[in-house]
Amino acid sequence: MPINPDQGSTGGGATVTFTGTGLADATAVRFGNKSAAITANTPTSVSVVAPSGAGVVDATVSTPGGTSNxxxxxxxxxxxxVAVAPSSGPLAGGETVTVTGRGLATTTSVAFGATEVTPTVVSDSQLTVVSPAHASGAVSLVVTALGGTATASGTFTFVGPPTATGFSPLSGLPAGGTLVGITGTQLSTTTGVTFGGVPATFAVLSDTEVAAIAPAHSLGAVTIAVTTTGGSATAPGVFLYLIG
Incomplete structure (x- = not known):
């Protein structure tokens, strides 16, 4: 006698349908030692609301003719x-977000605020999901699985594209090591700074300032670019590598 679905939340509430023959006038449906509320009944099916429980239990249907196997x-x-990484992404969406935890194998959806998307389940402890397009701001991230729902302890923030409005000083030695202050907007989620395409060590000071150490580079003029979870921006002007 097929049962569909054959799994549900420990808190109960799943609608479960038994199909077979001789099921008319069902008098009781039991999940282990608990009775389930019958919501529909025909000679070939019985639908119920599963009670709460744990582990694996035997489900049976009783009719005036007897009890099923x-x-x-x-x-x-x-x-x-347990964790969500990264915790921010661009307004246009498209950021691949990894959610780690447990009980994730039966996940059916992940909601960023009111917007639901379908995840890719990697294992019971990990899933990935691509963030949707969304207005700027922080939203809750909620995972829905057969066992219920879970809300991340922090929020996921949709970040607008950055701007890089200037930097100082304007030059440094080819050996690198010059501390350069970069100003702009939406810089708090900076993930990288480059000088002429060469990655630099950096620190985020605020949403409007990033400090970077110019990397070693050949003589000449290069552009400085900042990348955040909201996008990328190139500062106006050039940084000059000069012999002191």
Whole structure:
């Protein structure tokens, strides 16, 4: 006697349908030692709301003609979110976000605020999802699985594109090592700074300033570019590598 679905939340509430023959006038449906509320019944099916439970239990249907053979029903614990990385992305969406935790294998959707997207389940402890397009700001991230829902402890922030309005000083030695202050907007999620395409060590000071150490580079003029989770920006003007 097929049962669909054959798993549900430990908190109960799943709509479960038994199909077969001789099911008319069902008097009771039990999941282990608990009774389930019957919501629909025909000679070939019985639909119920599963009670709460844990582990694997035998599910049976009783009618005036007797009790069916037991079918296994698997109770799934609610998901748990341990980490979300990265915790921000561009307004246009498209950021691949990794969610780690447990109980994620049966995840059916991930919601960024009110926008739901379909994830790719990697394992019971990890899934990935591509962020949707969204207005600027922080939203909750909620995972929905067969076992229930889980909300990340922090928020996911949709970040507008950065601007780089200037930098100082304007030159440095080819050996590198010059500390350069870069100003702009939307810089708090900076993930990289380059001088002529060469990555530089950097530190985010505020949403409007990043400090970077100019890397070694050949003589000449280069542009400085800043990359954040919201996009990239190139500062106006050029940084000159000069012999002191």
């Amino acid at each position: 037991p079918e296994p029903f698997y109770y799934v614990p609610p998901p748990v979110i």
